[in-house]
Amino acid sequence: MPSDNGDEGFEHPNKLDGDIVDVALSETTTLVDGSTGDGAEIDAQKLASDMQQKCGTLLQELEQFQAHLKQKKKQNDVELRTFKAGLQAEIKLIDKLATRSDTSSTKTAHSLRSSNFLFYAAVWATAKSCKSITALSRRFYWIPGKDILAINGKVAVPGTRHKSHSAVVDIVCQDGLEWIKVSSNTEKRVIWDMAKAGWVGDSDSEESDFDDDEPQGLLKQAQALMKASRATRVRYRHPKVRLVLPRISSIPKAKEVGMLLQKIRNLGVTVQTSEDIPAEPLISDVLERLTADRAESFSDVLNVDCTVLLAFASDLSHGRVEPEDWHNKMISRQREMEAEEQLLPSSIWPACASKKLVCTREAGIRMQEIVDIIGTPAEKRRAELLMDLSGTSKLTHKERIEEFQKLSDYIIPKDWQLPIEIEDVDVSAIKENLPPAASILANSLSTINSSVFLYGWKSGRTTISSNRTVAKEIEATVEEHRSSEEDKGPDIWLCAMTRSLVGKEKQRRGGNDNASD
Helix, strand or coil, rough: CCCCCCCCCCCCCCCHHHHHHHHHHCCEEEECCCEECCCCCCCHHHHHHHHHHHHHHHHHHHHHHHHHHCCCCCCHHHCCCCHHHHHHHHHHHHHHHHCCCCCCCHHHHHHHHHHCCHHHHHHHHHCCCCCCCCCEEEEEEECCCCCCCCECCCCCCCCCCCCCHHHEEEEEEEEHHHHEEEEEEEEEEHHHHHHCCCCCCCCCCCCCCCCCCCCCCCCHHHHHHHHHHEEEECCCCCEEEEECCCCCCCCCCHHHHHHHHHHHHHHCCCEEEHHHCCCCCCCCHHHHHHEECCHHCCCEEEEEHHHHHHHCHHHHHEEEEECCCCCHHHHHHHHHHHHHHCCCHHHHHHCCCCCCEEHHHHHHHHHHHHHHHHHHHHHHHHHHHHHEEEECCCCCCCHHHHHHCCCCCCCCCCCCHHHHHHCCCCCHHHHHHCCCCCHHHHHHCHHHHHHHHHHHHHCCCEEEEECHHHHHHHHHHHHHHHHHHCCCCCCCEECCCCCCCCCCCHHHHHCCHHHHH
């Protein structure tokens, strides 16, 4: 099969009109060094040197992004391994070609022109214009004939994945809500694929007009992406699909190519052609934008779960806690985790920012009960500063922050909105105005969790929690009992770690700080 860039081996297809063939044969291809592949002699050594330089720049920028993610402690949130490995393999091939003794040969020039580097460069250039990237080169699956969803990108039923029922997404961005496929194909290459697959140009059918045994062309790739998207939900929504064609015009020379692009649009795919490709920015200007930041989609007011209330109050969240022989394994592990990564300064406080914070009365009461039973004096005082259940406190915001600072080794954000306001919730009334899954959840969840998550759902407020088990149950229940494509469950942000109260020895040995009860 010819490369994306080459002319070699192109034959007149007998299933396409003569004018489309003329377009294919007359189209020239811009190479990495800016020259064209229209038959002019190519300086293979110069081309190899130019490609090596551009490969090095791309790899350097990718590693800058990785270093930025590591600095932000988000290196595990973005999947780059497959893309980087493919790029490095391509670099290795180009380096090998550049060191050949016959670098001036036509064969070497053709091998360089056949390189997939243009594809990697196009993907990276597109990625630099995106926001909140979570993966490059990630494969997504669907299960034929079964209505099984991959919730938040994870296939619900293991052991059913097969490459023939999958699609590779070049860029996953918008925190998972947009999938981008990049093709470095020229119009000529698209015509070649159409001819080989037996394209029937005058068909009005919306179905594929390709032979199923032929390799994937643009239409088949788009169809596969849409199937995978329809089998996946990220925060209750199917990811949107965009096809980026930096080397094809919005008005192709061949009408058949235009018809092909329209078929792709009819699938629900956004097609971005060369006229709409933005100038490639400097990597230093876009590092912050590329880094996934879930907090950007938070509501203006945040609903705080009991698990996070406990994290705010816990001694473990505010500095070093000396080990004690009565500490259980969970406390010991949380001590170690806090030493490695401070939960409040690195995660929860940045997420809260200066937003107003609320919690349901049930969550506040449960948190207070746990603190009263097993809390240390410092944990009890922090609980008093966090909220005012009785509504009788005279402490100002400034006084609460100052008092909190005395109880923490970390710098307390001055714009942290204390006290957390108490919301009274009537679950029976709330569930009547929500999708059917809400009534099922109201019966299956504990009283506290029903109040917290159904309130967040009804109010449209993001719930911040560390209760991963309940969050998964909610997502699964919403999908199982979905009444329409528009149904959405509560917006839940899960912080990566949990924190329990340290407590006192006597109370801790027999106490229970399970915020999920």
